[in-house]
Amino acid sequence: MTGPIRKSIIAGSWYPDIPDLLRDEVFRYMEKASIPEIPEKPVAIISPHAGYLFSGGVAGYAYKSVSSYAYTSAVVISPSHRAFFPFVSVWKSGGFETPLGIVEVDEELCGRLLESSEIFRDDQRAHLSEHALEIQLPFLQSALQDCKLCPLIMGRQDLSLCEDLARALVEQIPNPEEVLVVASSDLSHFHPAKQAEIMDSTISRHIEEFDIDGLSQDLEHGGGEACGGGPILAALLYAKALGRTTARVLRYAHSGHITGDNTSVVGYLSAVVY
Numbered sequence: 001m002t003g004p005i006r007k008s009i010i011a012g013s014w015y016p017d018i019p020d021l022l023r024d025e026v027f028r029y030m031e032k033a034s035i036p037e038i039p040e041k042p043v044a045i046i047s048p049h050a051g052y053l054f055s056g057g058v059a060g061y062a063y064k065s066v067s068s069y070a071y072t073s074a075v076v077i078s079p080s081h082r083a084f085f086p087f088v089s090v091w092k093s094g095g096f097e098t099p100l101g102i103v104e105v106d107e108e109l110c111g112r113l114l115e116s117s118e119i120f121r122d123d124q125r126a127h128l129s130e131h132a133l134e135i136q137l138p139f140l141q142s143a144l145q146d147c148k149l150c151p152l153i154m155g156r157q158d159l160s161l162c163e164d165l166a167r168a169l170v171e172q173i174p175n176p177e178e179v180l181v182v183a184s185s186d187l188s189h190f191h192p193a194k195q196a197e198i199m200d201s202t203i204s205r206h207i208e209e210f211d212i213d214g215l216s217q218d219l220e221h222g223g224g225e226a227c228g229g230g231p232i233l234a235a236l237l238y239a240k241a242l243g244r245t246t247a248r249v250l251r252y253a254h255s256g257h258i259t260g261d262n263t264s265v266v267g268y269l270s271a272v273v274y
Contacts, residue, residue, distance in 0.1 A: 001104050003094025004124070010131050011099050014051040015138060019099045025052060026142040029060030030067060035250055040274040041069050043244045044181040044235040046207070047139070048268035049078070049132040049228070054255050055186070055268040059136075061250035062270035063143040071180045073106040074140055075150040075169060077231035078133035078184040080126050085155030088119050088165055089126035096134065096149060100141045106148035109179075112172040113150070119164045126153045132184045132228065144180065157230025159216045166237035176242055183235040185228025187267030193256045199224045200267040204252060207271050210245045212236050225267075239273045247273045 011017035016025060029052075045062040048055035080089070092110040095102040114120045127133065133151055140147055154161065173179050187200045202224040206215035212233060219229040226232055239245065249271045256262035 001095055003105065003107070005094050005102060006091060006096045006127055008098050008134060009129060010134055014131060014135060017099050022099050022138055023142060025056065026138050029056045030064040030143065032057065033061040033064040033251070035061055035065050036248065038065055038272060038274055041177060042066050042180065042272045042274045043176060043239050043242060044183065044273040046183045046185060046232055046235065046269060046271040047136060048186050048270065049135045049184045050186055050255070050266060050268060054258050054266070058251045058253050058268040058270045059139055062272060063139045065250060065272040066180060067143040071144050071147050072178040073109055073148045073150055074144060074180045074182055075152060076133050076136050076182045076184060077234055078130060078153045079157060079228040079230060080130060080153050080155050081132060081227070082129055083126060083155065085123070085126060087121045087155055088161070089123045089153040089155065090114055090120050091124055091127050091151045092122050096137055096151065098134070098137050098141065100138055103137055103141060103149045106150045109150045109172065113168055116172050117164060117168050119161060119168070126155065127151065136182055136184055140182070147180070154230045159233060162230050162233040162237055165234045166241060169238045170241045181235045181238055183228060183231035185226045185232050187269055188225040189227065189266050190264045193254060193262035193265050196254055196265050196267050200252060200254070200269065204249045204269060207232070207247050208249050210236065210240070210247050212240065235273065244274055247271055
């Protein structure tokens, strides 16, 4: 492996920085998750990206659904929380470090994406302070131990860019059965719990019904919220192009379930697509 190593920026705060504690916590989340039978090998999952205290239990459901399968690479699609840019930022080489070790970047896939379309840029700046991609990595390292990483951060999340991203993934992934797409997203932010549950149920329903148009419309017009709405749309569009149009929401919760404060909550959802 050659190239730069992206160091963890949230170990010790968003998740434990001691390897044994982190490994035990991640496995505990997956062991506690009770999921239905998944009849086909998943092509995508949706997983939240808050600190593990809040959303780790929800994320455990998504990763348990793929933990019995082998993938050579995971395409993790994250929103950008700190900067706007009109492209998809790719960290094209090297690796991402967590307390569990270094996840090697899939340089071949990243290179193909960069060459395939102008929507992709080799720009590491978006990755340096973004938590939404990193928070997925200890789960990936635990559930899919030898999996390489294609790290993508969306600066724009409009439907047009989601369609272009999904199309590029279909064209540049020669063996989709060997690649897992991970959409990193939380749901509504800072509403009273009852309002959040209504909004989040709208997003959940669209996902389970595989209603891409309805999901896009409600995200655009405020019928529901998802800070990673673009990654979710891109993952569903990618799966649809492969003819894989079954989605199961595995778990929903919000921060009030953890803190007991229901005056202002953040919603979390995990789902599997197969």
